[in-house]
Each structure stands twice: as C-alpha cells, then as structure tokens.
Amino acid sequence: xxxxxxxxxxxxxxxxxxxxxxxxxxxxxxxxxxxxxxxxxxxxxxxxxxxxxxxxxxxxxxxxxxxxxxxxxxxxxxxxxxxxxxxxxxxxxxxxxxxxxxxxxxxxxxxxxxxxxxxxxxxxxxxxxxxxxxxxxxxxxxxxxxxxxxxxxxxxxxxxxxxxxxxxxxxxxxxxxxxxxxxxxxxxxxxxxxxxxxxxxxxxxxxxxxxxxxxxxxxxxxxxxxxxxxxxxxxxxxxxxxxxxxxxxxxxxxxxxxxxxxxxxxxxxxxxxxxxxxxxxxxxxxxxxxxxxxxxxxxxxxxxxxxxxxxxxxx
Amino acid sequence: xxxxxxxxxxxxxxxxxxxxxxxxxxxxxxxxxxxxxxxxxxxxxxxxxxxxxxxxxxxxxxxxxxxxxxxxxxxxxxxxxxxxxxxxxxxxxxxxxxxxxxxxxxxxxxxxxxxxxxxxxxxxxxxxxxxxxxxxxxxxxxxxxxxxxxxxxxxxxxxxxxxxxxxxxxxxxxxxxxxxxxxxxxxxxxxxxxxxxxxxxxxxxxxxxxxxxxxxxxxxxxxxxxxxxxxxxxxxxxxxxxxxxxxxxxxxxxxxxxxxxxxxxxxxxxxxxxxxxxxxxxxxxxxxxxxxxxxxxxxxxxxxxxxxxxxxxxx
Ligand SMILES: [Ca+2]
Ligand SMILES: [Ca+2]
Numbered sequence: 001x002x003x004x005x006x007x008x009x010x011x012x013x014x015x016x017x018x019x020x021x022x023x024x025x026x027x028x029x030x031x032x033x034x035x036x037x038x039x040x041x042x043x044x045x046x047x048x049x050x051x052x053x054x055x056x057x058x059x060x061x062x063x064x065x066x067x068x069x070x071x072x073x074x075x076x077x078x079x080x081x082x083x084x085x086x087x088x089x090x091x092x093x094x095x096x097x098x099x100x101x102x103x104x105x106x107x108x109x110x111x112x113x114x115x116x117x118x119x120x121x122x123x124x125x126x127x128x129x130x131x132x133x134x135x136x137x138x139x140x141x142x143x144x145x146x147x148x149x150x151x152x153x154x155x156x157x158x159x160x161x162x163x164x165x166x167x168x169x170x171x172x173x174x175x176x177x178x179x180x181x182x183x184x185x186x187x188x189x190x191x192x193x194x195x196x197x198x199x200x201x202x203x204x205x206x207x208x209x210x211x212x213x214x215x216x217x218x219x220x221x222x223x224x225x226x227x228x229x230x231x232x233x234x235x236x237x238x239x240x241x242x243x244x245x246x247x248x249x250x251x252x253x254x255x256x257x258x259x260x261x262x263x264x265x266x267x268x269x270x271x272x273x274x275x276x277x278x279x280x281x282x283x284x285x286x287x288x289x290x291x292x293x294x295x296x297x298x299x300x301x302x303x304x305x306x307x308x309x310x311x312x313x314x315x
Numbered sequence: 316x317x318x319x320x321x322x323x324x325x326x327x328x329x330x331x332x333x334x335x336x337x338x339x340x341x342x343x344x345x346x347x348x349x350x351x352x353x354x355x356x357x358x359x360x361x362x363x364x365x366x367x368x369x370x371x372x373x374x375x376x377x378x379x380x381x382x383x384x385x386x387x388x389x390x391x392x393x394x395x396x397x398x399x400x401x402x403x404x405x406x407x408x409x410x411x412x413x414x415x416x417x418x419x420x421x422x423x424x425x426x427x428x429x430x431x432x433x434x435x436x437x438x439x440x441x442x443x444x445x446x447x448x449x450x451x452x453x454x455x456x457x458x459x460x461x462x463x464x465x466x467x468x469x470x471x472x473x474x475x476x477x478x479x480x481x482x483x484x485x486x487x488x489x490x491x492x493x494x495x496x497x498x499x500x501x502x503x504x505x506x507x508x509x510x511x512x513x514x515x516x517x518x519x520x521x522x523x524x525x526x527x528x529x530x531x532x533x534x535x536x537x538x539x540x541x542x543x544x545x546x547x548x549x550x551x552x553x554x555x556x557x558x559x560x561x562x563x564x565x566x567x568x569x570x571x572x573x574x575x576x577x578x579x580x581x582x583x584x585x586x587x588x589x590x591x592x593x594x595x596x597x598x599x600x601x602x603x604x605x606x607x608x609x610x611x612x613x614x615x616x617x618x619x620x621x622x623x624x625x626x627x628x629x630x
Contacts, residue, residue, distance in 0.1 A: 188548025188549055207566050209540060225524060232504045
C-alpha cells in the first residue's frame with residue numbers, strides 16, 4: 001500500500017515547472033475523475049501531438065531534410081549521374097543555400113530522389129540506419145536524442161492516465177514510423193503524417209509496397225483535422241503543437257464539447273535550444289501566439305517551464 | 316476455478332462447424348501459444364476483414380447503394396430540381412435498371428448527391444437514421460441485422476485472444492464508422508474504407524469537416540494492402556474476404572513470415588442467403604476460388620459450415 005501511494009504521489013512531469021505544468025495536470029485529473037463533471041471515458045481520451053518542434057527539435061531545418069540530404073549525397077556517391085539538377089547537386093554537397101534557392105520545386109526533387117521510387121522496406125531500412133548513425137550539426141547529438149524530455153514525460157503520463165497518444169505531423173508518415181515506437185512508445189497505427197502515394201506490386205514473387213513520387217496527403221494546417229478524422233474518426237480532447245501549422249488542429253480539438261486542452265510549445269530558450277516564433281521559415285508561430293490566451297490555450301515557455309530539454313543530454 | 320475452466324472449454328465459434336472452423340481455431344491457438352513455434356506477440360496480432368459479403372450480406376446490391384438511393388429519393392422529394400439527370404431520377408424512383416444503365420459515371424453522380432457537399436456530422440446523422448429504420452427488400456430485416464452471426468463470433472473470439480480486429484473495405488469509411496462499433500465492436504480508428512476528399516472549414520464559427528465530391532481513395536484490390544500500410548503500418552497475420560477485390564489483401568497478409576491465415580468466405584447457400592461466386596457484378600470470386608487451395612487459404616463453405624447466418628434472424 002505504501003508503494004501504491006508512492007506511485008500516486010510521484011511527480012508525473014519531473015522536467016516541468018510553473019503554470020503550464022499545473023494546467024496540464026489539472027486537465028488530466030479532471031477528465032480522469034470518475035463521477036466528476038469533466039470525466040471522459042478512456043476510449044475518448046485521445047491526445048494528438050505535432051512532431052517537429054513539439055516532440056523533437058526542428059532547427060536549423062527539419063531533421064527529415066537532413067535525412068534527405070544525406071540520402072541524396074549517398075546516392076550521388078554511388079552514381080553521380082543521378083544528380084540531374086543543380087538543386088540535387090547542392091543537396092549532395094550539403095549546400096543548404098543552394099537547396100533553399102531551389103524553392104518548393106527543388107525540395108520536391110530532393111524528396112523524390114531520397115524518398116520515392118523504392119520499396120517501403122528499403123526506405124525504412126535507410127531511415128533506421130540514418131537515425132542510428134547521424135549526428136546533428138550543432139549539438140552533436142543523435143537526432144533521436146533531440147527528442148524533448150518533458151514531452152516524453154507528458155506522453156507517458158497521459159498513457160498512464162489511459163489516454164491514447166497520437167502523432168499528427170507534417171513530417172512523413174513512413175519516416176516517423178521507423179523511430180516513433182522506440183523514442184515515443186507510439187506505435188505505427190498511431191503515427192499520422194504527410195505521405196507520398198504508394199502502390200502494391202508483386203516484385204519477383206514478393207508482395208511489396210512501393211513508394212511513388214506524387215504527394216498523397218499534406219498533413220499541415222487544415223489537413224491536420226482532416227487526417228485526424230481519416231485515421232482516428234473521433235475528435236481528440238487534447239492537442240499539442242508549436243506553430244501556425246497546428247492552429248486548425250488545436251481549434252478543432254478545443255471546439256468539442258466538454259473539457260478540452262490546447263497547448264502550444266513556445267520556443268523561448270536560445271541558450272539550451274533555439275528561440276523563434278514569428279520570423280523565419282521553420283515553425284512560424286504568429287496567429288497562435290496572438291490568439292492562444294483568448295482561446296484559453298496553454299502557452300508553454302520552454303526557457304522558464306522546462307528544467308531539462310533533450311532526452312539525450314546529460315542530466 | 317470451475318467457472319474459469321468453463322470459459323476455457325466453451326465453444327468460441329458456436330455457429331461454425333467443419334474443417335474451416337478447425338483450421339481457424341488451430342491458427343489462433345498456435346499464435347497465442349506462448350513459447351510455441353508460431354507464437355506472435357499480441358501487438359502484432361492484427362486481423363483484417365472485408366465488410367460487404369464478409370461481415371454482412373451484399374445482395375442484391377451493396378447496402379451502401381440502398382442507402383444512397385433512399386437518400387436521393389428523400390432529397391428529390393424535398394427539392395425535385397436536384398434530380399438533374401436521368402440516373403438521379405432513376406435513383407430517386409428506386410429503378411435499379413435505370414441506375415445500372417448509368418454506369419460508373421451515374422454511380423458517381425448518385426454518390427455525389429447522397430454522400431458529398433455536406434458536413435460529416437450531417438452525413439453521419441443521415442446514415443444513423445437510415446440504419447435504424449430501413450429494411451432489406453427481400454429479407455425484411457434491418458441492414459444491421461444482416462451481419463453474419465458466425466463472423467461476429469469470430470471477431471469476438473479473436474479479440475478475446477488479444478487480436479486487434481480491423482475492417483478494410485471497399486465501402487465508405489464514414490458510412491461504416493456510423494455502425495461498425497455498435498454491430499461489430501470495431502471502433503472508428505480500426506475501420507478503414509474508401510473515401511471522398513474532405514476539408515476543414517470554420518462554418519459560422521463552428522470547426523467542421525466537409526465531405527467533398529472527389530474520390531480520395533479506392534480501398535479495393537491493390538488499394539487494400541496500401542490502405543493497411545497507411546492506417547496500420549504493420550502487416551496483418553490474418554485476412555478474411557469474399558471476393559477477388561480481397562485477393563491482394565490475402566496475398567500480402569499471408570506472404571509475411573511466420574504463421575499466417577488467409578480466409579475466403581464462399582457464398583454457397585442459396586436458401587438461407589445467396590449463392591454466387593464467378594458470375595455477376597457483386598462479390599465476384601474467380602482467381603481466389605482457383606488459387607485458394609494452392610495458397611493454403613481457408614475456403615469457408617457457408618452452406619455446410621455455418622449453422623446460423625444472420626445476427627437478426629430467430630435462433
Ligand atoms: Ca511543428
Ligand atoms: Ca466483399
């Protein structure tokens with residue numbers, strides 16, 4: 001009995017402090033309180049999380065872009081004739097300015113060469129090898145060590161309280177599924193993202209899923225509620241994001257009846273991580289910052305409310 | 316202890332008899348046998364089921380088409396100007412020959428008027444009202460009473476043995492989700508089907524999912540393994556279907572390593588249900604019938620192996 005009481009009293013969010021922590025715990029306790037006014041049956045305790053900038057870092061560029069560049073470099077090394085354009089050559093050389101100069105078209109070329117026209121099995125093996133070996137250019141950490149310790153605690157806390165946790169990310173669904181179960185304990189069927197079209201083919205007698213090079217679904221902005229409905233078929237009661245790309249997801253989630261929680265992670269810590277919001281081309285947060293308070297959404301101040309940042313840093 | 320033993324000894328499939336029943340139980344026991352050669356961890360015990368002709372009946376036409384015709388009739392009664400073509404007029408009159416004469420284009424017109432350009436909430440309410448009131452033209456049963464009792468038993472048996480059961484159907488995802496939880500105990504996030512595109516809009520201040528009239532995904536043939544990968548992200552260990560539209564799903568499922576089970580429901584009972592396979596425009600089974608034995612798939616003979624058919628018929 002002492003042991004059980006001990007578990008109950010342990011801090012479920014040891015890397016958090018301040019008002020955001022209090023509001024999150026208040027919400028979780030309210031919806032879990034059988035007989036309480038805000039009680040929600042476990043089957044409806046759905047929580048959705050953005051990934052880039054919410055569950056792991058996203059600077060100086062989305063980590064999936066680092067993967068794509070490394071992949072293009074490897075392909076170019078094996079067969080330089082595959083680098084058929086300036087933007088692919090820039091990608092292979094790790095020349096980020098050259099990559100960005102190619103605009104959206106250039107990114108799609110990079111995406112096609114690095115992510116498509118191969119089997120899902122080959123792609124997944126590539127991603128797994130990359131995640132286990134690649135290091136972030138400024139922190140020197142593995143990318144899977146740049147997941148946020150406070151968010152991993154939050155995911156675990158929610159699951160302990162019978163929530164079902166989902167990723168709903170603009171990142172690639174097949175990319176994230178390679179590591180989401182290991183690093184977040186979120187299984188593939190709860191990992192939702194953007195995707196290319198794919199097809200089923202029997203290749204040399206082997207039934208195979210092939211990744212094609214056309215966009216199937218862009219899981220961003222209004223696409224997030226659409227994807228939530230398509231995959232889950234229920235409105236979540238909690239949504240967490242960090243940019244205006246998550247605005248509609250938070251809006252849709254918190255517009256439902258009963259207790260709801262919208263949370264924005266605000267990147268305020270230039271020393272331990274990165275500080276950014278209204279400016280730049282990654283994780284822009286304008287409307288969300290303007291409206292969070294009026295809408296009753298929690299705005300997490302990383303600098304003051306997270307006592308630890310990355311899972312991979314020394315405690 | 317007597318109670319527990321009693322549960323263990325009870326027949327998990329009381330409406331089944333014969334070789335197919337034996338093979339299904341053998342498979343389920345083998346993958347659930349901790350320490351056995353064929354053991355599969357519960358997280359990987361994924362079973363996928365076609366719906367029309369597998370979990371419920373599908374004659375003389377798919378039940379979703381009956382819904383569409385009833386819906387077009389209702390819309391035409393309220394506003395005859397919406398019946399802008401011969402095929403829509405035929406649909407409103409319940410003239411099946413006229414509907415079929417319109418071909419695929421005509422069906423898409425019927426689909427657009429009955430399923431699209433409305434909110435998901437409105438659509439779901441329409442379906443719920445229809446399911447609770449409409450009767451099948453020849454049996455007089457409610458459509459939700461024409462679910463197959465042996466299959467409901469099989470779904471329950473699998474879940475008791477820690478399988479996760481999914482629907483993977485050519486039918487509409489939003490249509491099935493209205494009743495799948497009630498009639499099959501399969502929640503929305505495990506109900507996969509064909510879909511129209513949808514969009515997110517704030518309508519008079521209310522965040523709303525709108526169903527549009529373009530096809531988003533056709534969950535049939537090679538689309539079934541693609542949808543399984545997209546929604547589940549794992550290869551199932553068991554797949555059950557009834558037509559050549561399920562061939563790729565069974566092929567993909569049973570090509571995986573370890574113990575696998577492919578099952579075809581063969582409609583052989585013209586008296587208690589309908590008998591059909593190689594001919595017609597619904598549930599055609601040719602390649603599957605030719606190859607099931609060589610591929611080691613179970614072929615369920617409804618006439619001889621199911622002692623009861625519909626959940627809604629008197630016992
Ligand atoms: Ca983000
Ligand atoms: Ca079928």
